Amino acid sequence: MRRLAPTIAFFATLLAIATASSGFQWDELDDEEWGFVGSSPASSPPPAPQSDLARKKPAAPEASSSPESNKVQFPLEHAFGGSEFTRAGVFTARLRPSFRGGQALGKLRLSRLPLSGAERQAFEELLKEDGFYTIRVPANPLSPGAPFVISSIKARCLAIANLKEHLDIHMDQGNIIAVGYSAGANCPYPRELKHPASWTFDTHIVSKGGEQAKTVLFNDFGLGSTADDTLGDEAMAAIKKPPPEKSFWAKYWMYIIPLGLIVMNAITQVANMQEEPGAPAGGGQQARAPAAVRRR
């Protein structure tokens, strides 16, 4: 039994670590989870260099062992300068419990449909007039349909970035609040007209769950320190760390120096008087005292 106890403890710890780590996985704020899918398998591989992070992701098994019921699919639709929205791709995501209760979407992937001939033409048209390329996704991916979240980008910016697009998907408990759509390159105004080298979208998806703010830091004075609040920080700092005691000289130099000067002045005067001929210091004093008496 004695031997068993540490073993049990060891296993218990292992178990605890395992559950903790799995719990940690569920709790994470899915902030930097990169999903990447280039285009459909039929199209050529994306020419743009991918980041290491992005390259790793497609290698992950597409059809994982998770049950089908966890998977969600919802469409990505696009429009060219105010035209009708047409299907541009399909998002797949996995459902999981969110840290604030309810459900959240994880492992977001997009399979982008290649642009058709008509769409390319429409895109070229947009490039000419510097119009907007607009995308939309359903605000509630669990039941796709209206309402939609819309986002747009100047087509020229996309072309400058060679169709490299960034999708920041802001989510809250399974709802999509907004899609931040940006091109992968700088796009200063005035935008130059440039045609993309290839017609394949290079998509980077970041799903953002939002961060939680720092709470108010409680200091040493505790919660009910309203009196300290009114004191001000300089005063509070003074309470915390009393300043080192100043030396006597540092404190009173402004009094000592003039005093010293006066004393020195008096001494020199007295010395001068003594030197003066015909006026001995003692006599002077004697002469002055009766005068003072008389004044009274």
Add this chain to the structure above:
Amino acid sequence: MLSSKGWDPCLETSFLHCRHQEYIGKVTHAVFQTASGKKRVIVATEKSVVASLNLRSGEIFWRQVLEESEPIDGLQVALGKYAVSLSRGGSLRSFHLPDGSLIWETSLYTSPSPAQLFLLPSDDLLVLKQGIVYVVSSADGRLLWTADLLDESRLAQTSLSFEGKNIYVAGFSGSSIALFRIDASTGAFTTLKTTEPLNPSSFVLSSGVFAALDTQGDIVTGLMEGEVVELQKTSLATLLDSPVSSAQLLPDKIPGGCVLSTDGGSIFVLGLDKKGVEVLQQIQGPAVVSNSIVLDGTFAQSFLQRVNSKEIRVRVLSGKEWIETAEETVEVDPNKGGVQKVFMNAYIKTDRSRGFRVLIVGQDHSLALLQQGKVVWSREEALASVVDTLTAELPLEKAGVSVAEVEHDLYEWLKGHVLRLKSTLMLATAEEQTALQALRLNNADKTKMTRDHNGFRKLIVVLTSSGKLFALHTGNGGIVWSRFIPELSTKGSLKLYPWRIPHKHVDENPVALVLGSSHDGTGFAAWVDMLTGSVQETLALPYSVKLALALPLVDSSERRLHLLIDDQNKAHLYPTSDESLSLFEKYMQNVYFYIADKGAGQIEGYNIKSQIDSGEEGGLVFLSQKIWSVLFPKDSETIAAITTRRADEMVHTQAKVLGNRDVWYKYLNKNMVFVATVTPQDSRVGAANPEETWLVAYLIDSVTGQILHRVSHAHAQGPVHAVFSENWVVYCYFNVRNHRHEMSVLEVYDKSADGKDVLQLMLGRYNASVPFSSFSPRNLEVKGQSYFFPSTVRTMSVTFTARGITGKQILVGTIGNQVIALDKRFLDPRRSADPTPMEREEGVIPLSEGLPVFPQSYLTHAARVEELRGIISVPARLESTCLVFAYGIDLFFTRTAPSRTYDSLTEDFSYALLLITIVVLVVAIAVSMVLSQRKELREKWK
């Protein structure tokens, strides 16, 4: 409930720059109290203020500001010494007439339904609320009896009258009339029946006689005696000797009679008695009818008619036969609109005859007393409901004017300096002190209508909900001009925009654009000269304005281009000239705007697409296209606050140099919008579960709709107030778990410029003057921190200075109706518990959990700006100083210097003392020189 009396801190010596003006709002009830002692009138207003005004001057003796959400339904003076008010929530409050102190308070019911307050002949109070009668003792507020006439079903449009020991009540129960007789002493009541069923359009009860107008155009009368009321029918056409298409009985009571107004605007005074109904008097043309008063046992009532735009005719009818006893024509300010309410009072003249005075409430919310054919005083109560403000620079001083004035006032000037000197040397007597105080307050220099060197003298143009505009001088708070625009008074939302601020043509006056729009889909625009108040142009708009954008474009005559977005998101360009069109076309594709729909919980971004044919309406109309949307989940987030940066804000530097010589670049995107959402709340008290309440703060680029930052605060609850300035946002909310208010700060820094040195910044590659595109990716860093704040916040603002060099103060309007200036350095996200020496050198304050509120940081000193709604800050020309204007029911103006007045001497700096000191020193030097020379000479002779 707050009261304020007499003392004004702005009259104290130490607070020279502040001005505090007290108002009461639009008067709804008034009771004269002229019998004994001070002549006064007690009024109740739309702003839930009960006040006692001096009848001689219109000054406020006292006022009590009650809950604004509970309008005052009734006001009476009981026992000759108490003013009793009835609030919508059922609170009956009695105030002592001489000083306004609260004597007693009774809560009769809690439902927020309208009620009426009457004074019984026994001097007790009667409250009639939808069929329930409460009688309350006026001495102590005790409930004497109550009678539920209809067993909890509602009685609408009730009317009540007294006759002897009985109280008669009539009202609609459903569509039929119910009549009651109540014993005034016990509350026992009988339901009266009528001989035939009645479905009247309007009715009135008067001295036990019931009169009603039925749908056939007959007037039906009945005496309320016995169990059954016998009704008599008289045709209105035969009674009035003319065919009448529609008429109405006015609820204004005339004992033994009633007042009938016809669609032609004529007013008939009808007498009612047992025999029937007869016409006693007829007044042609539209008129406003006052309350009736008792005079020597009979009654009198006044009727006001507008003769022309400048004159009002007051006619007083009195006696049994309602004969005209007095008539006056009073000249009034045509700028006040029509008369909405009249209150009459009688007095005895010096020749023992009877005189009348009337208190009139104008369409512009003003209050005026008419007596002896003159306007004795008037109060501009519209200023209690300021909705928007603008500031205008005064014209430049003409050459020569200044010198002449100084010479003219040379004696005054000298006297002032001598007084000041005396006061400095503590030689001044009390009289001289007061003279000096008066001199300082009414300094002619302060109230001049020209620009001053420091930019302290300005005009504050305020727009009020009545549709009246005022220009207030910052020097003394006086009204320079006022303009009533009647068309605006019917519009719901009113806004002011700077239309034309002349820089090149300095001789021309600045012009403001006033926009009003209402829910019925119409709008109204007026262009007003900001220096003279003259209306240059008005325009009725066939659409309601959802949003107005001031574009960064001006035409050759310096008119700013404005886009008005209508409810179909079409953009209308003003001014509608070819020049503005050609200017706009170049700029058009860079115009973005967003519309927030709080109800739907979404924000949508739009871009101007193309010009469309405006058809018959004319004008320049453009089509917009939706380019982005942000949709907040309805069940977890509702929009609580939206704040943007001020378009005209000046930022001195983009770089922030840290203690360790690092440089951070502020992200100064003018299109950044701060949005705060909160968990939708159950309105019940205590329903908020701290675990489930969140506040989510968003920073959104309004051009692309990108969420630049998103951060959530747990346990936070609205209301949220926020200010946005430079690269930071400060917002405040309530923390449910800690039961405290918190203030959080977010600062946004642009890290994409990292690694670039200061030289590049100086050469202009990364500084704020170089435009950047929202479509380019940015690498931002957001720093945040939260602090406790010791007070509830009503409104928030921030100081603006001319060049943005001076530090910032956050101006917080507290629940106590005061303005606190909080240094932004306390809201620095980089504060830490133990700052490094480098951070200390930089001025980072050690972290504390709470924000300090020093007694000196109250900008309002001891004054209270009742029902504080907004704080406006305007930069002066002096960089250190900023002008602050706060408005609620009261107005308050002061100056603040967030980093102290480092660039000027104080206004009351004693130049004379300085001069005298110099002279004395020079004399002393000269004297000592002579003396030393003499001494030297003597020494040499020895």
